[in-house]
Amino acid sequence: MQIAGDEVERGGEILTPDALAFVAELQRRFGARRDELLAARRTRREEVSRTGRLDFLPETADVRAGDWTVAPAPVDLQDRRVEITGPTDRKMTINALNSGARVWLADMEDASTPHWANVVGGQVNLYDAIRRRISFTSPQGKTYELAQDQRLATIVMRPRGWHFDEQHLLLDGRPTVGALVDFGLYLFHNAAELIARGSGPYFYLPKMESHLEARLWNDVFTFAQEQLGIPHGSVRATVLIETIPAAFEMDEILYELRDHASGLNAGRWDYLFSVIKYFRDSGPSFVLPDRSAVGMTSPFMRAYAQLLVKTCHRRGAFAIGGMAAFIPSRKDEEVNARAFAKVREDKEREAGDGFDGSWVAHPDLVPVCREIFDGVLGDRPHQLDRQRDDVEVSAEQLLDVASTPGQITAEGLRDNVEVALLYLEAWLRGLGAVGIHNLMEDAATAEISRSQIWQWVHNESKLDDGTVITEALVRRVLDEEYAALVDNVAGATEDTAGHRFADARTLFEQVALGEDFVDFLTLPAYDLVAAS
Numbered sequence: 001m002q003i004a005g006d007e008v009e010r011g012g013e014i015l016t017p018d019a020l021a022f023v024a025e026l027q028r029r030f031g032a033r034r035d036e037l038l039a040a041r042r043t044r045r046e047e048v049s050r051t052g053r054l055d056f057l058p059e060t061a062d063v064r065a066g067d068w069t070v071a072p073a074p075v076d077l078q079d080r081r082v083e084i085t086g087p088t089d090r091k092m093t094i095n096a097l098n099s100g101a102r103v104w105l106a107d108m109e110d111a112s113t114p115h116w117a118n119v120v121g122g123q124v125n126l127y128d129a130i131r132r133r134i135s136f137t138s139p140q141g142k143t144y145e146l147a148q149d150q151r152l153a154t155i156v157m158r159p160r161g162w163h164f165d166e167q168h169l170l171l172d173g174r175p176t177v178g179a180l181v182d183f184g185l186y187l188f189h190n191a192a193e194l195i196a197r198g199s200g201p202y203f204y205l206p207k208m209e210s211h212l213e214a215r216l217w218n219d220v221f222t223f224a225q226e227q228l229g230i231p232h233g234s235v236r237a238t239v240l241i242e243t244i245p246a247a248f249e250m251d252e253i254l255y256e257l258r259d260h261a262s263g264l265n266a267g268r269w270d271y272l273f274s275v276i277k278y279f280r281d282s283g284p285s286f287v288l289p290d291r292s293a294v295g296m297t298s299p300f301m302r303a304y305a306q307l308l309v310k311t312c313h314r315r316g317a318f319a320i321g322g323m324a325a326f327i328p329s330r331k332d333e334e335v336n337a338r339a340f341a342k343v344r345e346d347k348e349r350e351a352g353d354g355f356d357g358s359w360v361a362h363p364d365l366v367p368v369c370r371e372i373f374d375g376v377l378g379d380r381p382h383q384l385d386r387q388r389d390d391v392e393v394s395a396e397q398l399l400d401v402a403s404t405p406g407q408i409t410a411e412g413l414r415d416n417v418e419v420a421l422l423y424l425e426a427w428l429r430g431l432g433a434v435g436i437h438n439l440m441e442d443a444a445t446a447e448i449s450r451s452q453i454w455q456w457v458h459n460e461s462k463l464d465d466g467t468v469i470t471e472a473l474v475r476r477v478l479d480e481e482y483a484a485l486v487d488n489v490a491g492a493t494e495d496t497a498g499h500r501f502a503d504a505r506t507l508f509e510q511v512a513l514g515e516d517f518v519d520f521l522t523l524p525a526y527d528l529v530a531a532s
Helices: 016-050 058-065 090-095 116-130 179-194 213-228 251-257 266-279 299-314 333-353 361-378 410-428 443-458 471-493 501-513 521-531
Strands: 082-085 103-107 133-138 143-145 153-159 165-171 174-177 202-205 236-241 261-266 318-324 355-362 435-437 440-441
Touching: 016 165, 016 174, 016 179, 016 213, 016 299, 058 143, 082 361, 090 103, 090 116, 090 133, 090 143, 090 165, 103 361, 116 153, 116 165, 116 179, 116 236, 133 153, 153 179, 165 179, 165 521, 174 179, 179 213, 179 251, 213 236, 213 251, 236 251, 251 261, 251 299, 261 299, 266 318, 299 318, 299 333, 299 435, 318 333, 333 355, 355 361, 410 440, 410 443, 410 471, 410 501, 410 521, 443 471, 471 501, 501 521
Parallel strands: 082 103, 082 355, 103 153, 153 202, 202 236, 236 261, 261 318, 318 355
Antiparallel strands: 133 143, 165 174, 435 440
């Protein structure tokens, strides 16, 4: 095992010989199967490109019809009415644990740029947080410490998806699987400590596309627990249903993980991206309107959410709602009033549908979400008893993109260009979660923005005024937004040093305007990060 990244402060405490040996063994045992599953993804997508169709799997009908449930949840994962998400930097770690949320999704995936310093530094911060010895002093002298007079959020760590390799950690000269690095280091250092404290090693699993990928995770869990001598079932996983093929395999995914499963999450933003990506060349009936017009009341999104709740509760698993991405303004109360009303409406719909909890991106939204779920749950920790036998969802409903109301507007096109450009520039500098126009943007929302542009151009979609969206039109908007970005930053700081505007523009052109669709914008972006 070779460390190809620069030295990170306190990295030696994480990258110990024994920890690296553990990760190496995970890579040797499971890396090849990961590669096979990625190849299977490509084969399946090619078939969808030919047919424009997905359906429930006939070969797993017995699993869907079977009478089985997942393992009962551990005590500190039985009440998940409010979950806060965010990267694992030191300040966010403390604020999230103190936020009043029941769960913190400690995000080493979409909200974190995989700079080597973030990958290792995030592990250091989690190590300290689990042992309750984390603090932080800002450059302005403000000190952040863990609260002593309240319950801290339960940590659920999100490793990277199966598609991502870690170029800074090599085994026999080849990159390791990023998911196995994140999972392996965290489990090795913290599993015994978490169990001793009455908790356990809990994970959110992103970007899965099939039950076979869930089976691989389950095999990883089983082997890792045996190797570390911790009880089978100590590891618990909540799976994000954030790809369209996974929506057709919710039962099967829970079944594969049934000894280790805690629930499913409606990862709405990545789900939208996945729908666009999967059906990008399937014609106008799969073209969505402006990103801002597509909400959870859209028919295909409504079907997805209802099916998730029904599936989870039938199997004794928790259904967790989607992200409220609003960031409250310290200056504009009118903006706040409108946004809080939308957040409240969203969470009321989720609680009414039977979700057991939901996500927020900012501590100020924790009380809003908690109040709404308190109103439905009362003293109960969840609503697994709501079986939703009234829900029947067909493949046609999950794929009914054409019924989505809304139009493609010039403003929506410009917003997509601006968000993608701003996010890519920040990502390259090491920021995976970026506040833009009072919304917390991460890789998922940036993916929607750039993939919509690619789809609109390649389908010759039209704006609401009849203008055809061409590459030339997008480049004209890009020129204007790029110039405004550089001018705004230069005007605010008198210096653009350290910013990566040119790289961000080149990346945008590659992932939004390239002839071939890039599966994940973070992959070419990571090549730039790893090389710098």
